[in-house]
Amino acid sequence: MxxxxxxxxxxxxxxxxxxxxxxxxxxxxxxxxxxxxxxxxGKVVGHGAQAQGQAINAFQHMRSLSTRASSKFVNSATDFLYSTAVLDLHQGPLVLTAPDFQERWYGLQVLDPYMETLANLGTRTYGRQLPSVVIANRRDQHRVPAQATVIYSDSDFLYVVGRIAAGDHEDLSAVNALQDGLRLTPLHGADHPGFDLAQVTPGSxxxxxxxxxxxxxxxxxxxxxxxxxxxxxxxxxxxxxxxxxxxxxxxxxxxxxxxxxxxxxxxxxxxxxxxxxxxxxxxxFERGELNNGWKLPGAIGNYGHDYILRALVSLHGIWANVAEESLYFMAWTDCEGNLLHGDNQYEIRFEAGQLPPVEAFWSISYYDDQGRLTDNPQDKYTVNSLYHQLQANADGSTSVFIGKAPVAPPFAGNWLPSHSGYFNLNLRCYNPGPALLSGQYRVAPIVRIQGQ
Structure with a gap:
């Protein structure tokens, strides 16, 4: 050469x-x-004849609980109905208004295009009734009234992810009515009659x-x-x-x-x-501390320069929220380090007084090894402390059972159906208390009680 x-x-x-x-x-x-x-x-361009309402600067509502067929995301939650909006602020600020949610838990997460959570509007932050909230690009500060509740962004392109707690199918009509009360309107609509909510940034x-x-x-x-x-x-x-x-x-x-x-x-x-x-x-599988089979991934929702964590969340739960709003414990293995498999039976036993310390509620959801909900005859994907009747054991502890065979009454509500193949679990803690946020609380172990 x-x-x-x-x-x-x-x-x-x-x-x-x-x-x-x-x-x-x-x-x-x-x-x-x-x-x-x-x-x-997908929301704007893919908004075809089957869709209802406006594609941009308006809420689109999921009217029923997630199933395997309806869910488009991995690790999709089944604890609430989603109401989502894609915002384009190039014409000016918007005003978000909401109904009185009374005693029902809700949250409206506002994110920028970098997946950073800008604000959470909900039960934890405002109680049952939101004030009118202005959402504006920072360049438009001079247009926002001095006393307004406002969320500022450096981008015109934002996302609102609304979550409203929902139980069984009989509960859906009440939640649907609340969804219909969510509104986005121009801040200066009366002064700017040419403001077209449906108009997007040219080329976007x-x-x-x-x-x-x-x-x-x-x-x-x-x-x-x-x-x-x-x-x-x-x-x-x-x-x-x-x-x-x-x-x-x-x-x-x-x-x-x-x-x-x-x-x-x-x-x-x-x-x-x-x-x-x-x-x-x-x-x-590397990120987060492992305890009893559970992993807490890290400071989700506000990533700063932690690009690895942000990328992981984009693949496994793109709209994951900040810790104060919800914590996500994930598990692929039992407490002995063996991969979770649907042919086995498992018990998660919370000792008396040791249920997850939350201000709202908690749930445990079952997903296949690809993070998708799995079909089962009961259409049950989650054990939820808010809507399921969880029966305590004689000693005051509470067990969640995972397996193919139904659990006999009075513990039927404590059962999460499994299917053949590897799976993972997601424990969601909504409005977690101080013991969870500080890391003092340890989630109960996932114990294999039958199988190999």
Whole structure:
């Protein structure tokens, strides 16, 4: 090999390795942003004749509890009905109003396009009745009345995820009526008759990949990221990312210029997508402290620069909330470290006085190994302390049973049906008390009582 060939090979290898390194970081950083934007496009562009109401700046309601067939998300909760809204503030601030929820638990989570929770409006923060809340881009502060309750954002593109506690099917009509009381209106609608709630920022509904795109499929993620960056650029504290992006042909102004890249750079980026995915799959089981089979992932909801955690949540529960609103304990193994399997029977026994210390309620939900709800004849996916009759044992303890065989009365309400195959559990604690928030409380162990 000549010296010139040796230099060329060294340069190419360096290009590939650097592109790989940068690409992994960009996948981890950008995945949540792309996933949020895809959700937005699905709500706005995918709002066809079957949908009810307006696609943007208005609530869309899930009218029945989640099932395997209806749920589009992994680890979907079945404790409440969702009411969601995709906001576009480019014309000006909006006002959110809500009905009197009386004694029913509810929460309205407001998020920015980086998956950061900006505010929670609900039972914990305001009680049964919300005030009118202004939601505004920070540039419009001068338009907001001085005494208003306001949520400011640095972006026009926000999400509202509403959750209203719901029990069985007989309870749904009451919850549906509350959903219908949620409203979004222009702050200055009377003064600005041209304000069109249904109008989106120009260009923001374009597909992330054009139908005639020449970008190779293995680089599709970077094309999608480049398209989103035009509307959701790195924050002011993330300026260093702009230089890294430029090294691999990505800019806020022009998206992903894959045609200009050397073959070695394209190869490095393609490898980065595969390896970043594998890294995140491993990190799911690495993050958080393990106790009695349960893991608490970390400071969910406000991620700062913890891009790994943010990416993990985007894959396993994109709208997860901050700890003060809800804690999420996840389990893939029993207390002895064995993977949970539906052919076995398990007991989670909370000793007397040791039920999860919450201000609202708690639930334990069952998912298959892909994080999806599983069909069962009882249509029961969750044991819920608010709506299920949980029978205490003679000594005052309370057991939750997991297995294929129904549990005889009076403990039928304590039973969670299983199915063949590996599964995982999610313990959700809504409005957790101080012992949970401080880490002092330890969740009861998951004990295998029958099986292998």
């Amino acid at each position: 000549s010296m010139a060939e040796d230099i060329h090979q060294t340069v190419a290898q360096g290009q590939q390795d650097w592109a790989f390194s940068v690409g992994v970081q960009l996948v981890v950083w950008g995945l949540p942003i792309v996933e949020c934007w895809k959700y937005r496009l 509904c374009a597909p992330l990949r054009a139908g005639d795109s020449s970008c190779p499929a293995e680089l599709a993620f970077f094309e999608e990221l480049g398209a989103v960056l035009k509307f959701v650029p790195p924050s002011a504290s993330e300026g260093m990312l702009l230089g890294l992006m430029a090294d691999v042909g990505i800019s806020v102004e022009n998206g992903f210029a894959h045609q200009s890249l050397a073959p070695a750079v394209r190869e490095g980026l393609a490898r980065a997508v595969v390896q970043a995915t594998a890294i995140l799959q491993g990190k799911v």
